[in-house]
Amino acid sequence: KQEVTQIPAALSVPEGENLVLNCSFTDSAIYNLQWFRQDPGKGLTSLLLIQSSQREQTSGRLNASLDKSSGRSTLYIAASQPGDSATYLCAGNDMRFGAGTRLTVKP
Amino acid sequence: EAGVAQSPRYKIIEKRQSVAFWCNPISGHATLYWYQQILGQGPKLLIQFQNNGVVDDSQLPKDRFSAERLKGVDSTLKIQPAKLEDSAVYLCASSLGAGVEQYFGPGTRLTVT
Numbered sequence: 001k002q003e004v005t006q007i008p009a010a011l012s013v014p015e016g017e018n019l020v021l022n023c024s025f026t027d028s029a030i031y032n033l034q035w036f037r038q039d040p041g042k043g044l045t046s047l048l049l050i051q052s053s054q055r056e057q058t059s060g061r062l063n064a065s066l067d068k069s070s071g072r073s074t075l076y077i078a079a080s081q082p083g084d085s086a087t088y089l090c091a092g093n094d095m096r097f098g099a100g101t102r103l104t105v106k107p
Numbered sequence: 108e109a110g111v112a113q114s115p116r117y118k119i120i121e122k123r124q125s126v127a128f129w130c131n132p133i134s135g136h137a138t139l140y141w142y143q144q145i146l147g148q149g150p151k152l153l154i155q156f157q158n159n160g161v162v163d164d165s166q167l168p169k170d171r172f173s174a175e176r177l178k179g180v181d182s183t184l185k186i187q188p189a190k191l192e193d194s195a196v197y198l199c200a201s202s203l204g205a206g207v208e209q210y211f212g213p214g215t216r217l218t219v220t
Contacts, residue, residue, distance in 0.1 A: 032207075033207065042216050043111075043213045044200070046209060049207070089149050095142075095209075
């Protein structure tokens with residue numbers, strides 16, 4: 001049974017910092033991993049989808065990597081802004097989600 | 108491109124009552140998902156459809172929950188009878204196929220009193 005863990009559960013940083021969010025999974029049989037953003041009271045917005053053959057995907061200030069052998073994915077956010085404040089969630093293609101990391105970027 | 112539509116957005120019912128949620132996926136998306144998200148937790152997959160067939164319903168409490176996707180487009184999720192622990196946000200998502208990028212609707216917030 002897939003277990004997805006996201007660390008840290010909450011993170012508060014000053015504006016402009018670079019930061020890393022972590023996602024660990026137990027089932028290495030997944031073939032892709034997706035990162036999402038969720039604003040309070042809203043649905044999820046897809047940020048990046050990484051195929052296992054790609055290892056890495058970039059979109060603007062976001063970069064996500066996937067290492068199936070270690071069961072880990074990281075989401076790197078460069079030059080954080082207050083508008084990045086949200087909960088970030090990861091899920092493999094089996095659609096098992098972690099509990100998320102709640103990010104607050106302070107002006 | 109229109110997104111995933113869900114209704115109602117909010118619903119308050121008493122325990123033991125019935126409730127139904129509706130989802131209209133993005134046009135052309137063959138795969139549709141229903142999730143339950145309890146406050147402070149990640150979404151939990153309840154059921155996955157491929158066209159109008161069920162792919163995965165292993166986490167659906169079948170004694171009280173049911174879902175259907177007639178004609179492979181719209182879908183409804185029903186709870187009968189509701190329990191207090193069913194209070195959650197119910198999210199619908201769709202994708203072109205299984206294992207590719209998912210697009211989520213705004214969700215339906217259910218409160219059971």
